[in-house]
Structures are given as structure tokens and as C-alpha cells.
Amino acid sequence: MSTVALPEYVHHYHDPAHADDRSFVRKYIFSTDHKIIGIQFLFMSLTFLLIGGLLAMLIRWQLGWPGRPLPGGAVLGETRMPGGIMLPEFYNSLMTMHGTIMIFFAVMPLLVGVFANYLIPLQVGAPDMAFPRLNMASFWLAVVSGILMFAGFFVEAGHAAAGWTSYAPLSVVPEYSGVYNGQVLWTVSLIILGFSSLAGAVNYITTIINMRAPGMTLLRLPLPTWALFITSILILLAIPVLTGALILLLFDQVLGTGFFIPEMGGEPLLWQHMFWYFGHPEVYILILPSFGFVSEIIANGARKPVFGYTAMVLALAAIAFLGWIVWGHHMFQSGMNPMLGVGFMATTMVIAVPTAIKVFNWIGTLWQGNLHFHSPMLYSLAFVSMFVIGGFSGVFLASTPVDIPLHDTYFVVAHIHYVLFGGSLFGIFAALTYWFPKMFGRTMNERINKIHFALTFVFFNLTFFPMHELGVNGMLRRVYDYTQYALFQDLVDLNRFISLSAFALFASQLIYAANYIWSLGRGARASANPWRANSLEWTVPSPPPHGNFDSMPVVYRGPYEYSSPESEEDYLPQDAPPAEAPRPEPAPTFA
Amino acid sequence: MSQAAAGAITLYPRRPMPGMGVYNLKLGMWVFLLSEVMFFSSLIGAYIILRFANLDAYAQPGAVLNVPLTAFNTFVLICSSVTMVKGFAALQTGDQRGTRLWLLATVFLGAFFLSVQGIEYYQLASEGFVPSASSYEAEGAAIYGMTFYTLTGFHGAHVTIGVLALIFTSVKAFRGGYTPTKLGGVEIMGLYWHFVDLVWIILFTIVYLI
Numbered sequence: 081m082s083t084v085a086l087p088e089y090v091h092h093y094h095d096p097a098h099a100d101d102r103s104f105v106r107k108y109i110f111s112t113d114h115k116i117i118g119i120q121f122l123f124m125s126l127t128f129l130l131i132g133g134l135l136a137m138l139i140r141w142q143l144g145w146p147g148r149p150l151p152g153g154a155v156l157g158e159t160r161m162p163g164g165i166m167l168p169e170f171y172n173s174l175m176t177m178h179g180t181i182m183i184f185f186a187v188m189p190l191l192v193g194v195f196a197n198y199l200i201p202l203q204v205g206a207p208d209m210a211f212p213r214l215n216m217a218s219f220w221l222a223v224v225s226g227i228l229m230f231a232g233f234f235v236e237a238g239h240a241a242a243g244w245t246s247y248a249p250l251s252v253v254p255e256y257s258g259v260y261n262g263q264v265l266w267t268v269s270l271i272i273l274g275f276s277s278l279a280g281a282v283n284y285i286t287t288i289i290n291m292r293a294p295g296m297t298l299l300r301l302p303l304p305t306w307a308l309f310i311t312s313i314l315i316l317l318a319i320p321v322l323t324g325a326l327i328l329l330l331f332d333q334v335l336g337t338g339f340f341i342p343e344m345g346g347e348p349l350l351w352q353h354m355f356w357y358f359g360h361p362e363v364y365i366l367i368l369p370s371f372g373f374v375s376e377i378i379a380n381g382a383r384k385p386v387f388g389y390t391a392m393v394l395a396l397a398a399i400a401f402l403g404w405i406v407w408g409h410h411m412f413q414s415g416m417n418p419m420l421g422v423g424f425m426a427t428t429m430v431i432a433v434p435t436a437i438k439v440f441n442w443i444g445t446l447w448q449g450n451l452h453f454h455s456p457m458l459y460s461l462a463f464v465s466m467f468v469i470g471g472f473s474g475v476f477l478a479s480t481p482v483d484i485p486l487h488d489t490y491f492v493v494a495h496i497h498y499v500l501f502g503g504s505l506f507g508i509f510a511a512l513t514y515w516f517p518k519m520f521g522r523t524m525n526e527r528i529n530k531i532h533f534a535l536t537f538v539f540f541n542l543t544f545f546p547m548h549e550l551g552v553n554g555m556l557r558r559v560y561d562y563t564q565y566a567l568f569q570d571l572v573d574l575n576r577f578i579s580l581s582a583f584a585l586f587a588s589q590l591i592y593a594a595n596y597i598w599s600l601g602r603g604a605r606a607s608a609n610p611w612r613a614n615s616l617e618w619t620v621p622s623p624p625p626h627g628n629f630d631s632m633p634v635v636y637r638g639p640y641e642y643s644s645p646e647s648e649e650d651y652l653p654q655d656a657p658p659a660e661a662p663r664p665e666p667a668p669t670f671a
Numbered sequence: 672m673s674q675a676a677a678g679a680i681t682l683y684p685r686r687p688m689p690g691m692g693v694y695n696l697k698l699g700m701w702v703f704l705l706s707e708v709m710f711f712s713s714l715i716g717a718y719i720i721l722r723f724a725n726l727d728a729y730a731q732p733g734a735v736l737n738v739p740l741t742a743f744n745t746f747v748l749i750c751s752s753v754t755m756v757k758g759f760a761a762l763q764t765g766d767q768r769g770t771r772l773w774l775l776a777t778v779f780l781g782a783f784f785l786s787v788q789g790i791e792y793y794q795l796a797s798e799g800f801v802p803s804a805s806s807y808e809a810e811g812a813a814i815y816g817m818t819f820y821t822l823t824g825f826h827g828a829h830v831t832i833g834v835l836a837l838i839f840t841s842v843k844a845f846r847g848g849y850t851p852t853k854l855g856g857v858e859i860m861g862l863y864w865h866f867v868d869l870v871w872i873i874l875f876t877i878v879y880l881i
Contacts, residue, residue, distance in 0.1 A: 290691055325717075
């Protein structure tokens with residue numbers, strides 16, 4: 081009988097006979113276990129999500145009641161809110177940091193740092209990541225970067241104020257923005273975060289390609305892993321471009337070069353091209369993992385196989401590829417050659433095709449399913465419906481003639497929040513809730529989750545849908561006090577309504593946070609497979625032990641065999657051996 | 672390895688382990704080098720755009736930069752790739768002494784390249800070819816100096832990291848850390864080193880010769 085050469089890491093699988101003798105520090109702080117690193121990322125990014133949300137609330141106060149003192153706002157200090165009245169410089173920092181923190185320190189680590197780390201080895205059947213120590217370095221670099229970014233709030237002249245896109249020369253010349261050290265900290269922090277993302281991406285890609293269990297062919301991978309794989313490729317190739325651009329920006333800021341300063345021969349448009357060459361793949365980095373989570377959860381909630389699994393994978397790949405050739409649609413108004421704009425408009429609209437394939441396949445998965453509306457399912461359905469709205473407004477904005485009047489208005493703000501909050505964040509809520517039992521061995525309170533879902537869904541739409549109206553009326557984003565323009569005087573009421581909805585939206589999130597924290601210690605004990613799901617992570621105890629699997633799992637089928645006639649139950653785990661023994665291999669014949 | 676795993680796998684002997692058929696370190700290094708390609712592409716792309724936007728700011732090839740010296744230095748770096756290959760080939764045949772000597776030769780050539788680059792920088796700076804606009808005195812404009820030092824500097828930083836890694840690899844080789852069956856460290860060191868060499872050939876062409 082031929083033998084299979086086993087990889088070296090086979091010794092890293094969980095050995096029940098061997099006690100886990102790692103010290104507390106090695107186990108929970110400087111841990112190389114992918115599950116602990118994922119949970120570390122979880123608490124870091126949830127903290128930043130809360131901070132980013134608070135910044136948004138301050139922005140909404142100023143927009144709802146321009147110039148009115150915020151009760152208790154004076155505690156933020158004379159340089160920010162003297163007497164509770166927000167200074168314009170502080171407003172600029174707030175909107176810059178709301179974007180930066182939400183994108184780089186909340187949504188991106190929540191999607192990739194948390195779930196790529198936690199899920200990939202479990203879903204492919206590996207004991208850990210390919211490079212566990214590099215993985216640990218990835219987390220701690222992110223911490224250093226997060227501390228630097230947060231420290232910017234406390235330096236003289238305030239935090240970065242050039243927007244999350246940091247367009248040069250505004251971000252380079254301190255006289256333009258009034259900010260010096262904050263802007264440098266912003267740049268340095270993101271360079272460090274780039275190394276963290278890169279270390280993660282190398283790990284994820286290597287693990288998925290090389291550490292799959294026997295039988296786990298590429299087209300048997302669960303869709304979250306597929307989505308994270310393609311996201312990792314985007315991170316791997318996009319982040320170095322951002323790093324390159326940031327390094328040139330840093331040289332301009334501190335060394336006196338002028339790569340982006342016109343009077344020194346530099347090119348401000350070069351920054352925009354480099355930033356968006358990274359920035360548009362980044363947009364897909366922020367949504368593709370949610371696509372994966374939602375595909376998994378909708379199949380689970382519908383108790384049906386994912387409709388068009390292969391098409392789902394190919395659509396992910398197509399979106400990722402097209403994402404590289406559309407960056408100029410952020411720059412229709414930048415003074416770039418209009419001929420380029422036509423090409424970018426066409427490629428951007430083509431992205432609607434693979435995206436629509438995914439949406440139709442989600443609907444196809446739901447069609448005639450035995451629907452179970454558990455809370456992750458509700459979040460996933462919210463994801464699909466809200467993402468469709470965001471996708472449609474994206475098609476509007478992709479069209480150059482429509483984009484020219486709508487550029488830099490609240491219509492764009494509405495669009496980004498429909499895809500990033502309505503899309504990514506609902507996907508994150510779905511995933512956080514769905515994998516909570518696996519991560520912590522306990523279950524969240526389902527009733528409170530459903531209340532949170534309903535409130536979030538309602539107040540999300542009340543907050544962001546009217547922003548389309550503001551945008552069509554021409555209200556510009558990033559403006560400290562729009563009431564100074566007579567044109568926008570009559571938008572105060574609508575803005576006030578949005579602000580009140582936003583406060584309610586924020587308050588609703590506290591319900592989820594309280595439920596999450598309470599369930600960590602007090603939730604009902606979870607079984608290994610509470611959702612009756614098929615993929616490999618549900619075959620191990622909740623939470624899984626160090627080393628994940630007692631032995632190398634063997635995979636016999638794809639991950640979405642729900643309601644299969646082969647099984648008594650309505651699910652069929654990937655590693656359950658087929659009922660009948662495989663037919664013997666035919667003896668070789670010699671003609 | 673537990674018995675269960677062995678049993679489960681030998682049951683289906685024709686079910687191969689999925690993967691690329693290379694060990695993780697090597698695959699990881701290739702993946703990392705892809706990101707390095709994107710990093711240098713972003714810098715080279717910025718260089719090309721800035722140069723086309725400021726055609727007059729760039730002096731004729733050879734007017735400011737010392738091309739013969741750098742051509743010699745390029746030759747040194749290519750030689751260091753050869754010694755790296757020889758070191759890996761020696762390791763594959765189990766020739767420990769050969770491995771150590773060829774690795775040391777690579778360290779030496781890498782350090783030599785960096786020294787020549789340092790001398791070149793010193794000469795250029797003393798002629799007023801500097802990266803900042805305020806003290807620029809050489810032919811061409813300041814943007815020429817900025818792009819030159821950024822591109823060659825980031826390559827130099829990669830060579831420096833490579834030399835440090837080579838010293839680490841050599842020390843490990845002298846302690847007998849590599850064998851013909853356990854040679855991943857030397858192989859991925861070689862991959863990185865050849866990449867740095869390749870980048871230099873591109874940079875030498877577009878920065879010095881064109």
C-alpha cells in the first residue's frame with residue numbers, strides 16, 4: 081500500500097494525552113495560537129469600533145446643532161471644544177479620524193484580523209497557521225500602530241485633519257491644515273499597520289494553499305475561507321502600494337522632499353493615483369470577507385446548499401480582479417484626463433455583474449429553503465438588502481455625468497455607509513454572533529440580539545437614507561458649518577433628524593455590546609455544533625483546544641451539504657465518512 | 672502523530688495531501704516577494720511619472736551619476752547571486768564546508784556592494800546632489816535627487832537586511848544548522864537575495880542608464 085508523506089506540522093495537532101503546560105503569558109498574551117490572536121484582534125478592534133462610533137456622534141452633534149455647546153463637551157479641552165463649542169480644526173480631525181479608525185482599525189481587523197485568524201486553520205483542518213510567530217508579530221504590530229494612531233489626539237496642534245484619504249499637499253504642508261505632528265503620526269501608524277497586514281496576508285495565503293487537510297480540495301473550501309483567501313491576495317498586493325505612497329508622504333512631511341508638492345516638481349495627482357490604486361482594492365478588502373460569512377450563514381439558515389457555489393467563488397475572484405482597474409472612479413473631479421474617466425466608468429460598472437451574481441445566488445439559496453431566522457441569519461439578510469442599496473448608489477456614482485454633481489456630497493457618504501455599515505458591519509454582526517459559541521463556548525442571548533437587529537436595521541436606515549437627499553441637494557461632506565451657506569439653510573431640520581437617528585443607532589449598539597460582554601461570562605454553555613453546520617470548525621469542542629483537532633481530519637465533501645438525502649439529519653459534516661465503503665480501486669490492466 | 676491520523680490517511684492512500692508540493696517557508700517567501708514586487712513597482716511607477724512630468728529636471732545619463740562605478744557594483748551584486756547559488760548547491764550535495772565558504776563570500780560581496788554605494792552617496796552629496804530642495808546644487812533639479820535617493824536607498828535598505836540575514840544564515844551554517852534534508856533557511860535566503868539582485872538590475876537600468 082502506498083503511503084502518504086505527512087507534513088511536519090502533523091505533530092502540532094491537539095494531543096489529548098498531553099497537558100497544555102504553556103504559561104499564562106504564552107497562552108493569552110504573547111500567544112502563537114491563531115485562536116487567541118483572533119480573539120486579541122477582536123477586543124482591540126471592538127474598542128476602536130466604539131471609539132470610531134463616538135467620533136461620529138461628535139460629528140453628528142455639530143451637524144445637527146451647528147455651533148451649539150455640547151453639554152459636558154468642555155471636558156475635551158480648550159483646544160478642541162472650548163465651552164462645549166466645537167472648533168473647526170477639531171471637526172476636521174474628527175472626520176479624518178472617524179474614517180481612518182473605522183476603516184483601518186475597526187472594520188479591516190474585524191473582518192481579516194479576527195476571522196481570518198480564527199477561521200482559516202479551523203476551516204481548512206490545520207492545527208495552526210503556517211507561521212505562528214509571524215502571526216503573533218502581526219497582532220502586536222497592530223497594537224503599536226493603534227497606540228500611535230490614538231496618541232495623535234493628544235499631540236500639540238491636534239490630530240491629522242486632511243481626511244482619511246490624506247490628499248497631498250494638504251497633508252504635507254502644515255500651514256494648509258494647521259496640523260503637524262498629528263499628520264506624521266497618522267502616516268507612521270499606517271506604515272506600521274501595513275507590515276502587520278502583510279504578515280497576516282502571507283500567513284493566510286500560505287496556510288490556505290499548503291495546510292488543507294486531505295480531501296479538502298479548493299472547491300470544498302467553505303466560502304468564508306475562499307473570501308478571506310482572495311481578500312488576503314488583495315491585501316498582499318495593495319498594502320505595499322499604500323506603504324510606498326505613505327513613505328513618500330512621510331519624506332515630504334519630515335525630510336523636506338517634495339514628491340507631492342508642485343512647486344518642487346512633485347505631483348499632487350500622483351498621491352491620489354497611488355492612494356486609490358491601493359484604496360479601491362481596499363474597498364473590496366472591506367466587503368469580500370462579509371460576502372463569505374453571509375454565504376455561509378444564509379446556507380445554514382436556509383438549510384440548503386449554497387446556490388451556485390462555484391459561481392460564488394468565481395464572482396469573488398472576478399470582483400477582486402476588476403477592483404484593480406477601477407481606482408480612477410474616485411478621481412473624476414481631480415483634473416485627471418477625462419478620457420481616462422470613461423475607461424474607469426466602464427470597468428466600474430462591469431463590477432456590478434459579479435456582484436449581482438452573488439446577490440442572485442444568495443436569493444437562490446433562500447428560495448424554497450426551510451428558513452430558520454436565527455439572529456445571524458437576520459443580520460445576513462439585512463446585509464444582502466442593505467448592500468444592494470449601497471451597490472445601486474455605487475452604480476450611480478460610477479457614471480461620470482452623475483458623479484460630477486454628486487462628487488463630495490452626502491450622497492457619497494450615504495453610499496459608503498450603506499456598503500460599509502449596512503454591508504460590512506452587518507456581516508460582522510452576523511459573523512460575531514454565529515461564531516460566538518465556537519470562540520467562547522457560550523451562546524449569546526438570542527432575544528436581545530433580535531431586539532438589537534431590529535433597532536439597528538431601523539435606525540441605520542433612518543440615519544443614512546436621508547443622506548441621499550442631502551447629497552442630491554448639494555450638501556458637501558467634510559464641511560464644518562454648512563449653515564454658513566444660504567443654499568443649505570433649509571437642510572438643518574433633516575440634519576437634526578439624522579443626528580437623532582444616529583444617536584439612537586449608537587445607543588442600539590450598546591445593547592449588543594452589553595449582550596456580548598454578559599454572554600462571555602454568563603451565557604448558556606454551547607455545544608460543539610449549535611447551528612448544526614457542516615464545516616470542520618464545528619467538529620471540535622467549543623472553544624477548540626490548542627492544536628484544534630485531535631488528529632488530521634479527512635474531508636469527504638463540500639461544506640454546504642444541508643438536507644442531503646445521504647444523512648438522517650438535515651446536515652452532513654465535511655468529515656463524516658460516506659455511508660458505504662468506497663468502491664475498491666480497479667486493478668491496473670495491461671493491454 | 673496520533674495513531675488515528677495515520678489510520679485515517681492510510682485508509683485512502685490515493686487521497687494526496689493538498690497543497691503546492693513545496694514547504695511552507697518557501698511558499699511564504701514567494702508570497703512575500705510578490706508584495707515586494709508591488710512595493711518596488713509603486714516606487715518605480717512614481718519615479719516614471721515624476722520624471723515624465725519634469726523632463727528637464729533630470730540630467731543626461733552619466734552627467735551627475737557615476738555610471739562606471741555603479742556598473743562595477745552591479746557586477747559585484749550579480750556575482751553575489753552566483754555565490755549564493757553555489758552555496759545552496761553545495762548544501763544540496765552535503766558539502767558543509769563549501770556551503771559555509773560560499774555563504775561567507777555572499778556576505779562579503781553584499782557588504783562590498785553597500786560600501787561602494789556609501790562611497791557613491793558621499794561623493795554625490797559632496798557635489799551638491801542631495802534629496803532636499805533647499806541645498807541642491809548639482810545639475811538637474813531637486814526632484815532628481817529626491818527620486819534617486821529614494822529608489823536606490825530603499826534597495827540599499829533591502830540589501831542591508833539581506834546581509835544581516837545572510838550573516839545569521841552563515842552563523843547557523845557554521846553551527847551545522849543545515850543539512851541536505853533541512854535546507855529551507857538557505858533556500859529562502861537565496862530567493863530573497865536573487866530578488867534584491869533582480870530589482871537592482873531594473874533600478875540600475877532606469878535610474879542610471881536611461
